Structures are given as C-alpha cells and as structure tokens.
Amino acid sequence: MGVAVTIAVLVAVLSLSVETCWSSSKVGNKPKGDEEEEIGGGGGKGLLRFSSSNGELRILQVADMHYGDGKTTPCLNVLPHQFKGCSDLNTTAFLQRIILAVNPHLIVFTGDNIFGFDATDAATSMSAAFSPAISSNIPWVAVLGNHDQESTLSRQGVMKHIVGMKNTLSQFNPPEVHVIDGFGNYNLEVHGVEGSSFANKSVLNLYFLDSGDYSTVPSIPGYGWIKPSQQLWFQRTSMKLQRAYMNKPEAQKAPAPGLAYFHIPLPEFTSFDSSNFTGIKQEGISSASVNSGFFTTLVEAGDVKAVFTGHDHVNDFCGELTGIHLCYAGGFGYHAYGKAGWARRARVVVATLEKTENGGWGAVKSIKTWKHLDDKHLTVIDDQVLWSKRSAGSRRKKETGRI
Numbered sequence: 001m002g003v004a005v006t007i008a009v010l011v012a013v014l015s016l017s018v019e020t021c022w023s024s025s026k027v028g029n030k031p032k033g034d035e036e037e038e039i040g041g042g043g044g045k046g047l048l049r050f051s052s053s054n055g056e057l058r059i060l061q062v063a064d065m066h067y068g069d070g071k072t073t074p075c076l077n078v079l080p081h082q083f084k085g086c087s088d089l090n091t092t093a094f095l096q097r098i099i100l101a102v103n104p105h106l107i108v109f110t111g112d113n114i115f116g117f118d119a120t121d122a123a124t125s126m127s128a129a130f131s132p133a134i135s136s137n138i139p140w141v142a143v144l145g146n147h148d149q150e151s152t153l154s155r156q157g158v159m160k161h162i163v164g165m166k167n168t169l170s171q172f173n174p175p176e177v178h179v180i181d182g183f184g185n186y187n188l189e190v191h192g193v194e195g196s197s198f199a200n201k202s203v204l205n206l207y208f209l210d211s212g213d214y215s216t217v218p219s220i221p222g223y224g225w226i227k228p229s230q231q232l233w234f235q236r237t238s239m240k241l242q243r244a245y246m247n248k249p250e251a252q253k254a255p256a257p258g259l260a261y262f263h264i265p266l267p268e269f270t271s272f273d274s275s276n277f278t279g280i281k282q283e284g285i286s287s288a289s290v291n292s293g294f295f296t297t298l299v300e301a302g303d304v305k306a307v308f309t310g311h312d313h314v315n316d317f318c319g320e321l322t323g324i325h326l327c328y329a330g331g332f333g334y335h336a337y338g339k340a341g342w343a344r345r346a347r348v349v350v351a352t353l354e355k356t357e358n359g360g361w362g363a364v365k366s367i368k369t370w371k372h373l374d375d376k377h378l379t380v381i382d383d384q385v386l387w388s389k390r391s392a393g394s395r396r397k398k399e400t401g402r403i
Contacts, residue, residue, distance in 0.1 A: 048106065048139070048169075048190040050203070055353035055361045057190055057204060060104035061261070062346055063310025063329035064111070065091050066147070066336035067129035068118030075334040079341055088128070090334040091344075094374045096132040098346050101378050106169075106188075107133045107140035110310045111211075111263030115335055116150020123161055125151065134166050141170045143184045145263040145311065146213040146223060155213065159183035170208075174233055181227035182210030187237050193353065193361040197250045203363050204351050205241050205256055205303065207234060211264035215288070223264050225288035231297045238301040255303040257364050257387055259349065264288065265309045268295045269326050272319035278384045279317030279328070279371075282339065286312050298324055305367060305387040308347065314339045316347075316371060318384065325386045330371060343373040354389065365389050 050057050067073075067088050075086035099107065109130070119125035133140040142162050149155040162184075163172050171186035188206040192198025212224020242255040267287045274281070298304045299322050306318075306325040313331030320326075330345040331338050338344065347369060354365035370383040 048188055048206075049199075050190065050193050050351075050353055050361065051105070052193045052195075052361070055193065055355070057106070057351045058102060058104045059206075059259075059349040059351075060098065060102050060107045060346060061308050061329045061349065062095065062107065062109050062332050063263075064145070064313055064331050064336045065095075065109070065113050065129050065333035066115035067091060067113065067125050067333060068115050068335050069120050069125065070128055073118055073335050076336065077338040077340050078334065086334060088333075088335055091332065092128065092132055094332065094334075094344060094346075097374075097378065098372055099132055099136050099138065101372065102348055104138060104348070106206075107136075107138055108208075108261050108308070109133075109140065109142040110261050110308060110329065111143050111145025112147045112310065112333075112336070113142055113145065114148055114151060115333075116147050118335065119151040122148075122151035122153040122158060126158070126161060126165070130162075130165060137167060139167055139169050141168060141188070141208060141261075143208050143262055144182075144210050144213075149213060155210075156183050159210075174237070177229075177233050180229045180233055182212060182230060184208060184210045185230055185233060187241075189241070190351075192363070196356075196361050198361070198363060201245055201250065201256075202241060203245075203256050203353070205238075205258040207237070207258060207260040207304065209234070209260065209262040211262040211309075212288075220290055222289040223286065225264070225290060225292040226262065226294045227292065231292070231294055235297060235301060238303055242303060252363065254392065257305045257351070257367060258301075258303040259367075260298065260304050260307045262307075262309060264311050265328070266295050266307065266326065267291045268321055269309075269328075271321050272317065272326075277317040277319030278382050279330075280315065281317050282314040282342075283312050285315075295321075295324070306349070306369075308349070313337055314342060316345060316382075318369065318382070318386075327369065327386075343375050343379075345371050345373050347371050349386070363389070 071087045071089050073088045113129055114125040148158045162170050173180055173185050186208050189202030190204040192203045211226055245256045246252050265287050269285045308327050310329050313336050315328045316330030318325055318327035329347040332344055349369045351364050351367045353361040356362045366388040367386045370380050373379045
C-alpha cells in the first residue's frame with residue numbers, strides 16, 4: 001500500500017513540472033555511438049500516412065518471438081510429430097508468411113524479440129529475428145520485453161542496436177525529454193491522405209513504451225512497470241497531439257484515436273472473464289505486483305482506444321474496460337513457451353478513414369482487429385471492432401444529455 005501511494009504521489013509531483021506512404025531521410029542510418037544524444041532521435045523518424053487507395057492503415061503485431069540461435073534452437077510445446085526439425089526458423093518462416101498475407105503498413109514487435117539466455121550473440125539474433133521484416137521493406141518498430149537484455153547486450157545496448165537497423169522507425173527515447181525511465185519510449189503520428197484536408201494532421205497516434213523487465217525495488221518482487229517519468233511524457237505528448245488535432249485547420253471536436261503498445265500487461269487485464277472478452281485466457285495475468293496507475297493515466301488522457309501487449313503467451317483475449325480495449329496478441333515464437341496443439345498467432349489492427357462528402361478521405365472512422373493462426377490457411381479468428389467514430393459520438397451525446 002505504501003509503495004502504491006508513493007508512486008501516485010511521484011506521478012503528481014512530476015505532473016506539476018509540467019497506399020500507405022512513409023518517408024524518411026534517415027531510416028536505419030543513425031550512428032550507433034556510445035553517447036545517448038547520438039541516438040536519442042531514433043533511426044527512422046519517418047512519416048506514416050494512410051493509404052489513398054482504400055483509406056486504411058494495417059498494423060501487424062508480433063509478440064514474443066523468443067528467437068535464440070536459429071536452426072539449433074528447438075521449438076517448445078509443440079505436438080510430438082511437429083518437434084523434429086522444428087526451430088527458430090519456424091518463427092521466421094511464420095513471420096515471412098504473415099507479412100506476405102497481411103501486407104501491413106507497419107509491423108510492431110512487442111518485446112521478448114530474442115530470448116537472451118539462448119541467444120549466443122544478441123546482435124546476430126536480432127538481425128535474424130527481424131530479417132523478414134527488414135527484407136520486406138515495410139516500416140517496423142520494436143519495444144523491449146523482459147528477456148531481450150539477457151544475452152550479450154544491456155537493455156540500452158539492445159535498443160540502441162534496434163534503432164540502427166534498416167527500415168525501422170523505432171526510437172531510443174524522445175529527444176525532447178532529458179530524463180525518462182527505460183529505453184524505447186516514443187510515438188509515431190499517422191497523417192491523413194496526401195492532398196486531403198487532413199494531410200498535415202495526425203489522425204491516428206501510436207505510443208510505444210518500455211514496460212521494463214524486473215522490479216529494481218528489493219521489497220517489490222516480480223516484473224517491472226511503466227514509471228512516473230514515462231507517464232508524464234505520455235501525458236504531455238497526448239495533450240500536444242490533441243491540441244493540434246482539435247485546432248484549425250479542420251478543427252475536430254474530439255481527439256484523434258490513439259493505440260499503445262508495450263510488453264507487460266497492466267494489472268487491469270485481470271478485470272476480465274470469459275463473459276466480457278473476445279479470445280482465450282489460459283494462464284494468469286503476469287503484470288507487475290504494484291499498480292503504477294498507468295491505466296488511469298490512459299483513461300484521463302482520453303485518446304487511447306486500445307492497448308496491445310504480449311508476455312503471457314497463451315492468452316490472446318481482448319476486452320474493454322472504461323472505454324479502452326486491453327488486448328493480448330498471443331504467442332508468436334516457436335522457442336517461446338506455448339501449448340501443444342494451440343497454434344502460434346499474430347494480431348492485426350486496421351484503422352479505416354471515413355469518406356467525405358466530396359468523395360475524399362477524412363478522419364479515422366473505425367478501428368478493428370483480428371488474429372491469424374500459423375496453420376495451413378493462416379486462419380482468421382476473433383474479428384472485432386475496437387472503436388468507431390459513430391459509437392463514440394453517440395456515447396458523448398448520451399453523457400451530455402445526463403448533465
């Protein structure tokens with residue numbers, strides 16, 4: 001109880017100091033020096049933009065690859081007839097297949113990308129794990145899990161290496177912030193269609209955070225959590241983006257929707273049972289043993305409509321709490337623990353723009369999601385709508401009517 005109060009007070013104190021197109025002149029070529037300033041801006045500060053052909057943005061989430069040393073690293077928890085010859089190469093084969101099938105505009109790796117203890121060299125393992133994404137020439141980003149630093153690089157070193165890789169939009173940390181916990185806290189703006197009235201506005205905001213690895217407080221066991229300094233950065237970034245979106249030109253009445261990606265689930269993931277989520281829950285929620293209040297921070301900010309995590313490999317459910325969907329992707333990697341006979345999987349999110357009266361593209365109309373299984377047909381399951389502008393508008397009208 002004392003720890004929770006301390007964290008809440010610290011947040012308050014800090015708050016007082018108050019076709020999809022993408023372009024970048026610096027993708028993957030940021031110097032990988034030892035100085036933090038050299039990498040603070042990220043290796044690929046590019047501009048994401050909605051497709052002019054269908055008004056969509058497709059995001060592929062890959063959780064928990066647990067890549068080790070390639071073909072010598074065996075699969076875990078597969079059926080007996082699948083075990084022979086099964087290795088990390090099954091993971092990258094799945095990644096290659098799913099990229100070709102989904103044709104995403106952005107690939108998001110949500111941590112435990114490599115399994116440190118079985119990765120002889122962290123840089124080599126990361127290059128192999130991310131290779132299908134890199135060779136696809138599709139922009140990609142990554143955050144850290146709790147195992148990425150257990151090989152030959154520290155968490156700082158792992159994120160520094162990722163930022164320097166080809167075609168990544170990952171960033172080391174926000175360049176405008178001098179002190180922030182973790183490595184790999186950043187945001188990406190997705191602008192409207194080129195030539196539309198939203199061409200110079202971010203109509204979808206993506207937030208990426210380092211949820212830590214393990215507690216560094218001796219009296220608190222278990223996993224890490226999103227710290228007050230990170231929450232303050234998120235609050236300020238969200239406020240700035242909301243002001244820009246709700247101001248002229250094309251001033252909007254409500255914030256642009258946002259999505260948040262990180263590795264370790266929030267304690268609020270325990271709020272669901274089979275009656276109020278879509279998907280499967282097959283293990284406990286392995287969140288931090290303290291609640292740092294980040295979910296409350298998200299609710300108060302008002303723009304984030306869904307949170308996407310990994311960490312618990314045989315959970316893949318998605319449920320709504322206080323207007324925010326909390327979603328697992330399900331385990332992707334074959335060297336990650338799983339459940340024999342339960343297919344590895346990946347989550348897809350699609351944001352779609354609304355059509356304007358003159359036939360052009362406007363703001364985001366809806367956000368939906370589904371999962372693909374690694375089977376013969378890459379079967380689609382659990383299609384659901386996460387947010388729609390129409391339902392959000394109806395909710396606001398009802399709330400206004402009660403006042």
